[in-house]
Amino acid sequence: MSPAHRNPALTRSGNVRAGQTVKALLRLRQMILDAEIKAGERVPELAVAERTGISRTPIRAALLQLAEEGLLQPSTSGGFIVRAFDEGEVFDAIDLRGTLEGAAARRASERSLSHADLAPLRDCVGAMDSIAQRRKPGSEFFSDYVRLNERFHHLLVELANSAVLRRALEQILALPFASPSAFVLAQAELPRAREILQKAQQQHHAILNAIADGQGARAEILAREHSGLAKQNLRAVAAREADMKRVVGGALIKRRIIPATIGAEAKSRRRRRKISRK
Amino acid sequence: MSPAHRNPALTRSGNVRAGQTVKALLRLRQMILDAEIKAGERVPELAVAERTGISRTPIRAALLQLAEEGLLQPSTSGGFIVRAFDEGEVFDAIDLRGTLEGAAARRASERSLSHADLAPLRDCVGAMDSIAQRRKPGSEFFSDYVRLNERFHHLLVELANSAVLRRALEQILALPFASPSAFVLAQAELPRAREILQKAQQQHHAILNAIADGQGARAEILAREHSGLAKQNLRAVAAREADMKRVVGGALIKRRIIPATIGAEAKSRRRRRKISRK
DNA sequence: TCATGCTGAATTGTATACTTGTTTGGGTTT
DNA sequence: AAACCCAAACAAGTATACAATTCAGCATGA
Numbered sequence: 265m266s267p268a269h270r271n272p273a274l275t276r277s278g279n280v281r282a283g284q285t286v287k288a289l290l291r292l293r294q295m296i297l298d299a300e301i302k303a304g305e306r307v308p309e310l311a312v313a314e315r316t317g318i319s320r321t322p323i324r325a326a327l328l329q330l331a332e333e334g335l336l337q338p339s340t341s342g343g344f345i346v347r348a349f350d351e352g353e354v355f356d357a358i359d360l361r362g363t364l365e366g367a368a369a370r371r372a373s374e375r376s377l378s379h380a381d382l383a384p385l386r387d388c389v390g391a392m393d394s395i396a397q398r399r400k401p402g403s404e405f406f407s408d409y410v411r412l413n414e415r416f417h418h419l420l421v422e423l424a425n426s427a428v429l430r431r432a433l434e435q436i437l438a439l440p441f442a443s444p445s446a447f448v449l450a451q452a453e454l455p456r457a458r459e460i461l462q463k464a465q466q467q468h469h470a471i472l473n474a475i476a477d478g479q480g481a482r483a484e485i486l487a488r489e490h491s492g493l494a495k496q497n498l499r500a501v502a503a504r505e506a507d508m509k510r511v512v513g514g515a516l517i518k519r520r521i522i523p524a525t526i527g528a529e530a531k532s533r534r535r536r537r538k539i540s541r542k
Numbered sequence: 543m544s545p546a547h548r549n550p551a552l553t554r555s556g557n558v559r560a561g562q563t564v565k566a567l568l569r570l571r572q573m574i575l576d577a578e579i580k581a582g583e584r585v586p587e588l589a590v591a592e593r594t595g596i597s598r599t600p601i602r603a604a605l606l607q608l609a610e611e612g613l614l615q616p617s618t619s620g621g622f623i624v625r626a627f628d629e630g631e632v633f634d635a636i637d638l639r640g641t642l643e644g645a646a647a648r649r650a651s652e653r654s655l656s657h658a659d660l661a662p663l664r665d666c667v668g669a670m671d672s673i674a675q676r677r678k679p680g681s682e683f684f685s686d687y688v689r690l691n692e693r694f695h696h697l698l699v700e701l702a703n704s705a706v707l708r709r710a711l712e713q714i715l716a717l718p719f720a721s722p723s724a725f726v727l728a729q730a731e732l733p734r735a736r737e738i739l740q741k742a743q744q745q746h747h748a749i750l751n752a753i754a755d756g757q758g759a760r761a762e763i764l765a766r767e768h769s770g771l772a773k774q775n776l777r778a779v780a781a782r783e784a785d786m787k788r789v790v791g792g793a794l795i796k797r798r799i800i801p802a803t804i805g806a807e808a809k810s811r812r813r814r815r816k817i818s819r820k
Numbered sequence: 821t822c823a824t825g826c827t828g829a830a831t832t833g834t835a836t837a838c839t840t841g842t843t844t845g846g847g848t849t850t
Numbered sequence: 851a852a853a854c855c856c857a858a859a860c861a862a863g864t865a866t867a868c869a870a871t872t873c874a875g876c877a878t879g880a
Contacts, residue, residue, distance in 0.1 A: 284864065310831070319865045321599075324833090328603060332610045334709065341872060342832045356704040360645070364710075367641045426634040428717075431612065432642075432710055439706075562834065587862070597835045602862090619842060620862050
């Protein structure tokens with residue numbers, strides 16, 4: 265998407281010369297997700313430019329891109345502010361992912377794919393099986409699982425073979441908490457962790473089989489239902505603020521129940537006279 | 543999305559002071575859709591800057607935006623080229639719109655909306671009824687119909703009350719031929735024009751009723767099915783090149799059957815020696 | 821005490837100069 | 851004659867200077 269995507273590698277100097285725009289994009293996204301810039305705050309171009317040593321032009325491009333992704337929101341007075349999401353929006357995002365993955369599963373089912381076409385997906389599910397059967401979840405347990413899980417969902421979309429569908433899913437996945445494995449880390453803390461994981465794995469199997477059998481409607485429903493697990497995790501995790509910190513971009517999600525104290529407003533500069541209206 | 547969204551009077555109205563970025567965006571989009579720049583061609587910043595009297599910076603922002611919308615494609619060597627769509631992609635885009643509108647209809651159904659909430663949608667359908675019953679389609683016939691049709695689809699999404707869903711639909715509707723009324727004008731030339739229009743209107747009624755009755759699954763299927771009409775129109779229109787010219791952005795759609803002559807390549811400059819690679 | 825309008829600092833939006841990379845055409849060599 | 855190399859032209863990426871707008875803070879007056 266970014267115009268500087270083409271800069272794959274090095275210049276003659278041998279230095280990793282990623283385009284400034286890409287650098288700015290990555291840095292800014294990190295800053296937002298790590299809550300270095302807090303939700304609701306403005307993102308001043310100049311400050312970012314000074315801090316990163318990148319000039320304003322690429323930074324501006326990155327801001328534009330991040331606004332496209334939905335992490336930033338254009339301010340009425342120009343510039344951008346970090347978007348805050350309430351629990352409902354996160355829910356809706358996961359729901360939409362379910363809808364789109366359902367559409368993908370249906371399309372994949374209707375393409376009468378060969379056995380070989382489905383091999384990668386089958387292998388992926390198989391690999392997850394062997395992970396899920398480990399007695400003791402080791403340190404790489406979850407990172408392995410997350411990787412395979414993302415691969416599963418990625419393959420699903422690829423099998424649908426629709427550029428527009430892929431684009432739509434890319435858009436929604438730009439919201440980190442909409443990702444299929446967004447809550448896996450937090451889920452690990454839940455008492456029913458293993459149970460949830462096994463249920464997810466059963467669903468992976470079911471989706472794969474439905475696609476292999478060309479059962480489009482069934483595959484769609486199953487894929488959609490599969491996203492219900494993420495919704496369930498969201499509900500469980502959102503209840504405890506501590507768990508929310510384990511979710512990538514969790515700082516962007518504002519709790520529904522706002523404390524009575526207006527502590528949040530104290531530190532950010534506020535217009536003292538908003539009664540000026542009329 | 544664009545940083546200059548804040549400009550009060552922006553789009554189709556007689557905008558007195560639009561930001562340069564917005565101006566560039568509108569101008570460029572028009573140039574692309576009118577095939578002033580043909581599909582597959584590069585869009586040179588400087589040329590556009592000279593031609594429009596706008597400096598490169600806002601033009602670059604507009605190019606970025608248009609790439610986000612999907613009308614432009616980043617080139618490997620930097621810059622952008624006008625994207626070409628084959629018939630399959632147009633089909634997929636309409637299909638995806640159907641999926642998303644289906645999701646919207648379902649959500650709307652499940653919100654237990656009051657009679658008053660549905661009034662705008664009901665009024666819209668009513669207005670379309672009175673148009674559809676006109677004996678002689680006048681000059682404003684189609685423009686009125688198109689306006690109301692777009693309004694219907696817009697209201698449908700609003701009733702779903704989901705920001706992410708709205709965003710996803712905005713993305714797909716940025717492709718002009720994915721619009722619900724993209725083929726209405728071309729459809730008018732078809733022999734079964736009136737019949738198609740009446741069928742569409744029946745579907746509008748059915749969707750409205752399903753939502754009013756809270757029948758989510760039914761509303762979803764109906765809305766999805768409704769997009770089938772557009773697919774049908776696409777098939778009918780795509781058969782004849784002349785009709786394709788009546789479709790907005792039709793120049794971006796490349797025919798499936800490519801003539802044996804390589805005439806298209808003759809005019810565009812080609813690299814003579816691509817064997818230079820090692 | 822509060823409303824109102826002015827002013828200056830800050831920040832975004834725009835233009836342009838400059839740098840870096842890609843392309844292309846011609847000359848050279850085999 | 852074909853392939854290759856090099857260099858000049860060109861276009862995109864980046865930095866920075868400049869203009870326009872916004873907003874806080876203060877002064878002024880009711």
